Amino acid sequence: DQQVKQNSPSLSVQEGRISILNCDYTNSMFDYFLWYKKYPAEGPTFLISISSIKDKNEDGRFTVFLNKSAKHLSLHIVPSQPGDSAVYFCAASARNQGAQKLVFGQGTRLTINP
């Protein structure tokens, strides 16, 4: 049972345009959400996060939106740059549960075309 789902395995965007990556979750206990970025042959690196008490968090070119009623979050990258080409993982946790284990989605491969 996949509690965190990224339904788009891949996404191709032109350089300078907006990239929108989507993520859905089923567990209503999740109250903290994160996006990780992964390059080939490297470990995932933290990108941006959002608490369930917010509906938006922004960090430079990256913005995460959370819609709790729809159990949906999205990552917006604008403008998209070639260095953004990577696999992006959505993750969620329930902070009142011990060790705050992260549950990850399947990942979306983003390709930015020059």
Next chain:
Amino acid sequence: NAGVTQTPKFRVLKTGQSMTLLCAQDMNHEYMYWYRQDPGMGLRLIHYSVGEGTTAKGEVPDGYNVSRLKKQNFLLGLESAAPSQTSVYFCASKPRKLAGLTGELFFGEGSRLTVL
């Protein structure tokens, strides 16, 4: 500052062989995790530890054992490797002081294991 280091980076095993993956972190983090990454499956939690001497099962623990004898090290063992354990394994760590505030994990570079 090395962060999270995994050894070995690559390994090929025959079915039934055993091996141990070592994760070492130099950030004095209390929490450590082992994940596996498979195509179309994302990262799935195998085992984790909230401190020295403690371990717990994650989402897919079968066929694996772990030990946390020292705070900085978290070992993942395969007693009798199976082809289904072919995967990329990631170790991660997190300080306890951030446990209630963020869920950010610091990952190693991964260990690619192939079981023939």
